[in-house]
Amino acid sequence: MTTPRSVALERLAYTLAAPVLAVAPNVYPDSPVNTVVQLAGAAGIGGIFLAAKSEETGAGRKILRWTPLVLAAAIDITARNTTGWGPYGLDGLLAAGWAAADYVVMPFARHARRHHRPALAAPAPELQPVREPAPSSAQPDGGADQLTRQARMLWERAGMPARTHIVSATRHPAMRNDLTVLLRASETGRPITGLSEAVVAAAFGVHASDVALGDVAIQPGRQGGPGWLEARITPDANQRRRNEPTDQERWADRIGSSKGGAPGSVLVHRTRDHERGVTFYRARMADSTDSPRIDLAKVCRGLGLPGDDSCVFVLIDGNEFLISAFDEPPLSAVFPATRELLTPDAKGMYVCGFTITGQPVKTMVYQHDKNAAAHGLTLGVSRSGKTQYFAINMAAQSLDGHVVWLSTVRKDEKTTTLGRYIDRQGSNALWMARQLRAAKALCEIRAEMPWPHDGQPHDYKPGDRRCPYRQLNVYADEFMTAAQDGDFGEFIQKDGEDLTVTGLKYGIGFNPAGQSPFAHNGFSTEMKDNLRQNSRPVIFNMGSPGATRKAAEGTMENAYDVPAIPARYSRQEGSAIERAMRGEADPENGVSTGGVAVIVLDNGRAVLMRSLYADFDTDLAHLFPEEVNRLTGYEISELEKRGLWFDWNEPVRPGEFWPEPDEDDEGEGRSRRRGGGGGGKDSGGRGSKGGGRRSEPQVASPRQALEAIKSLTDA
Numbered sequence: 143m144t145t146p147r148s149v150a151l152e153r154l155a156y157t158l159a160a161p162v163l164a165v166a167p168n169v170y171p172d173s174p175v176n177t178v179v180q181l182a183g184a185a186g187i188g189g190i191f192l193a194a195k196s197e198e199t200g201a202g203r204k205i206l207r208w209t210p211l212v213l214a215a216a217i218d219i220t221a222r223n224t225t226g227w228g229p230y231g232l233d234g235l236l237a238a239g240w241a242a243a244d245y246v247v248m249p250f251a252r253h254a255r256r257h258h259r260p261a262l263a264a265p266a267p268e269l270q271p272v273r274e275p276a277p278s279s280a281q282p283d284g285g286a287d288q289l290t291r292q293a294r295m296l297w298e299r300a301g302m303p304a305r306t307h308i309v310s311a312t313r314h315p316a317m318r319n320d321l322t323v324l325l326r327a328s329e330t331g332r333p334i335t336g337l338s339e340a341v342v343a344a345a346f347g348v349h350a351s352d353v354a355l356g357d358v359a360i361q362p363g364r365q366g367g368p369g370w371l372e373a374r375i376t377p378d379a380n381q382r383r384r385n386e387p388t389d390q391e392r393w394a395d396r397i398g399s400s401k402g403g404a405p406g407s408v409l410v411h412r413t414r415d416h417e418r419g420v421t422f423y424r425a426r427m428a429d430s431t432d433s434p435r436i437d438l439a440k441v442c443r444g445l446g447l448p449g450d451d452s453c454v455f456v457l458i459d460g461n462e463f464l465i466s467a468f469d470e471p472p473l474s475a476v477f478p479a480t481r482e483l484l485t486p487d488a489k490g491m492y493v494c495g496f497t498i499t500g501q502p503v504k505t506m507v508y509q510h511d512k513n514a515a516a517h518g519l520t521l522g523v524s525r526s527g528k529t530q531y532f533a534i535n536m537a538a539q540s541l542d543g544h545v546v547w548l549s550t551v552r553k554d555e556k557t558t559t560l561g562r563y564i565d566r567q568g569s570n571a572l573w574m575a576r577q578l579r580a581a582k583a584l585c586e587i588r589a590e591m592p593w594p595h596d597g598q599p600h601d602y603k604p605g606d607r608r609c610p611y612r613q614l615n616v617y618a619d620e621f622m623t624a625a626q627d628g629d630f631g632e633f634i635q636k637d638g639e640d641l642t643v644t645g646l647k648y649g650i651g652f653n654p655a656g657q658s659p660f661a662h663n664g665f666s667t668e669m670k671d672n673l674r675q676n677s678r679p680v681i682f683n684m685g686s687p688g689a690t691r692k693a694a695e696g697t698m699e700n701a702y703d704v705p706a707i708p709a710r711y712s713r714q715e716g717s718a719i720e721r722a723m724r725g726e727a728d729p730e731n732g733v734s735t736g737g738v739a740v741i742v743l744d745n746g747r748a749v750l751m752r753s754l755y756a757d758f759d760t761d762l763a764h765l766f767p768e769e770v771n772r773l774t775g776y777e778i779s780e781l782e783k784r785g786l787w788f789d790w791n792e793p794v795r796p797g798e799f800w801p802e803p804d805e806d807d808e809g810e811g812r813s814r815r816r817g818g819g820g821g822g823k824d825s826g827g828r829g830s831k832g833g834g835r836r837s838e839p840q841v842a843s844p845r846q847a848l849e850a851i852k853s854l855t856d857a
Contacts, residue, residue, distance in 0.1 A: 152244075156210075160241035163214055167221035167233070176218055183215020210244050289313055293323055293346075300345035302328065304337035306371070319348075320376045324358065326369060333368035342373045352377040393425065396444035403440030404463070406432055418500065419469035427461040434463045436703075441465060452735075455498045455750065458703050472498045472752075473738045479754035479765055484538040490516070490604060492538045494531070494680075495739070495751035503741055503751045505678045507539045508604035508613060512676070514646040515602060515613050518653035519673045521693050522682025527737040528655050529556040531680060532617060533756040535653070536564055537765040545612050545771045547581070549574035550619040551627075556758050557619065563766040565773070568790050574618055575630040575799070576790040578637035580781055581616045581650055584773075585641075587780045588648040602649030611774055613649040616641065621654035622665070633799060635666075642672040657684065658693065670696070674742075680753075682739045683707045694740045694748050705750040707738050 167176055186208035193204035217240055221233040286294070293311040297303070306325045314320035323342075327334050339353040346353075354374045360366035383391050393409035396402055410424040423445070427434060436456055442449040445467070452471040457464040466472075483493040483502075489510040493502045509516045518535065522528045533556070536546045546564035550557050553569035561567030568577065588611055593600050595608045603609060618624065618638065625635040641652045654673070658665070673679070679697040684690040687706035694704040721728060737755060740748050756762060773781075781787035785798075796802055 156241045156244040159214070160237040163217050163221065163237040163240065167218055179218040180215050182211045183218075186211035186215070210240075213240055213243075286310070289321065293321070296345055296347075300341075303341045303345060304334055305329065305332070306334055306337065314376070314379070317376070317378045320374075320378045323373045323375065325371045325373060331369065334371050337371060342375065346375055348375060348377045349380075352380045393423075393444075397441055398425075398428075403437040403442075403444055404434060407434065407463075410462075420472070420499075421467045423465040423467070425463055425465070430461050432461060434458055434461065436463060438465075452708055455705060456703075457499075457749075466498055468498070472500075473735070473750070475752065476755050477752060479534045479537070479756045481537075481541065481765055483754060484534055484541060484765060486538055486542045488605070490542065493754070494534060494538075495741070495753040497749055497751050503749060505535075505680075505741065507542050507544065507615075508651075509646075509676060510604065512646075513603055514676070515604065515615075515649050515651040517642060517646070517651050517673050517677040518615075518617075519677050519679040519697060520653065520655040520682075521657060521679070521684065521697075522655075522739070523657055523685050525736060526682035526684075527739065527753060528619070528682060529554075529560075530737060530756055531682075531739070531753050532557075532619070532655070533560060533758070533762065534754045534765070536560060536615070536617070537756070537762070539613070539615050540564065540766050540771055543612055543771055545614045545773055546617065547577050547614070548617040548619070549577045549624075551623050552620070559758055559762065563762060563770065565770060566790070570791075571624045571627040571630045571634065572794065573790045574621075574624050575633045575637070576786070577616060578618070578634060578641060580786045581614060581645065581652075582637050582641055583781060583784055583786050584614065584650060584777060585644050585648045587777055588650075591776065601647045604649075609649070611649060611777060612771055613651065614773070615651045615653060616645075617653045617655070619655045622656035622658055630799070639666055639669045642669050646676060674698070678744065679742045680739050681742075682737075683735055690740065694742060698742050698746050698748065704740060704748045707735055707740065707750070710734060 162175060163179070189208040190205050190212065193201045193208070196204075217233075217236045220236060221228070224233060227233050290308065290311045294308045297306075297308050305328045307328055309324040309326050311324075312322045314322065325334065325337070337355070339355060340350045342355070343350040343353045352375060354376070356372045356374065358366045358370035358372050383395075387395065389412045390409045393407075397404050398407045398409070399405065404425065406428055407425045408428050410426055413422045413424075414420075415422070425434075436458070438454065438456055439449045441447075441456075442454055445465075447454055447467050452473070453468045455466045455468075455472075457466070477496050486492045486507050490506045490508040491504040491510075492507065494505045495503045497503055506516050508514070520528050520531055532548070536548070539546055540563065548557060548560060548564060548567045550569045551571055551574070557567060557569060566577070568574070588599075588602070590599055591610055592598060593608055593610055600609075602611075602613070604613065618634075621634070621638065625631050625638070627634065638652060638654060641650065645652055652673070674697050679694075681690060681694045681697065684693050684707075687708065690707050691704040698704075716729075718728070737753050739751055739753055741751055742748050756765060778787055785795075
């Protein structure tokens, strides 16, 4: 056994110092050796004191280091104070004992090493039997590739989360750190539970957002189901996706997510039409059974587009939808009306406007599929474009050989201009009441009018050259206002409702216009249903997007999404916050949306369009036929027999609408406004019952109820 050199030198020092400790105090009491020994002892006492006072670990080891010096000083002092060598040679015995004790204990040599290494003389360690490792649930390599083995090592190091093991690991093409891991439950027949993206991310040292868990489909030769799971770990792809996402990825993250503008949707493709200055985003719902729920403002923010109704539009078709983002407001363009566009085809369809995508929108002058005439319903506030639409609609009907009558509550320049190209036109409630009464009488006349080929009356058949009369289109502008007229409102409302029900089979279409399609403003439910089912309603700006949407939904069989019509096209310029901080005024760049309308097509879908423009400042003769279409002589003569064909601008004729008061009524003419009809045959079938007695008034509005109360109480 080899002794370390430091130990051998220390023992030699103790052996040589022991005689000096015994001889020096006795032979040379004043020798400097004694002084050196005593000073060394004092230093040892100080070191012991400091080691004992210190709170650090290893104080005992430090005390042992200083003990030989203290003991040597004690022996030196004892030898100096004893007589001679002391009793029984005490000085020599103490020096020999000191050397022997230090020789055995070796405090300084051993305890000076804080990080003790085994001495060379230490016995060689004995070999111990290797303990067998505990059985692991990890999948044996079984010829797995290096990536799979590395993934299994990481997975086993994480403690086999959720009691699963890795079947295989597949690296993604052109990706250094992206891989797909196939997991299976360790116990056969047990589903995988408690495994989350965060657990997988912790095992592989990636962010939780870089992990996606998915089900495993059953494939030939491999099982699937709840006991299997697929983990896609894609840190590289997600880094690229955050920095340079594709259109589909940006859509999925910002729009198709649960908090996006169209949750559950996926982008099909993005296309750009440079010629028209528009970008199209076509998307569909990931689940084909879902219906799109679109927040257009959120979609615009997700795509980085200005949230502007005049440039961004959405078109929904089933579970698909199209978002069109224009560089300039598309509906601010003007589409001049031409005879080519207004000439109806073989099915009675003509172009009445264009959509935001530039598609032509068609409406009908008659219903080819129903073999009947067509009604019309036009809604909108003042200056929204109703009369402009009247002009193109009347021109198309006139080009198809129809007769057109137009009545309004008040006279204006445009309706007067249109009167030069149509059969009849007037501008007051009395004129409208006479118009509707004559049209209703024409139903009776045409019902008995013989056809030349067989001498028998028939129902109206559009496009049949054998038909002895022309289709009649009756327009009633501001119909709701006229229906509330104190004198003739009752007649206007009742005859208008009858005409919508019975007019189609006799070739008479009714075209009311106004600012509301609801019953409290003159529309009964029966009238509205007939107009909706036998026309393509056109709704211009109703004053606000909410009012426009409500009016459009009131004319739709099903509540499809209705596009909004802004009050003006106002492009967003710069930052409103920055203008507010600088105290600048907002730019005045509004453009009127007159002529923009929502048209409800036959399938109930609402489409935004810009109607054709008829310039009333020029001659409209190029839109209308050279000759005005009129009623046949037979129809006019029959109306004259009934006292209904004359200048409808004349004052009210005696007994025309209500019976004249009796002579004994003191000339008060009580309640002549609510006669309920009159005039016998000359009044178009509205004769009074009971030999001139007034029929009970029909109350259809609060004003009529007040009038009825006044007539009963002679108020």
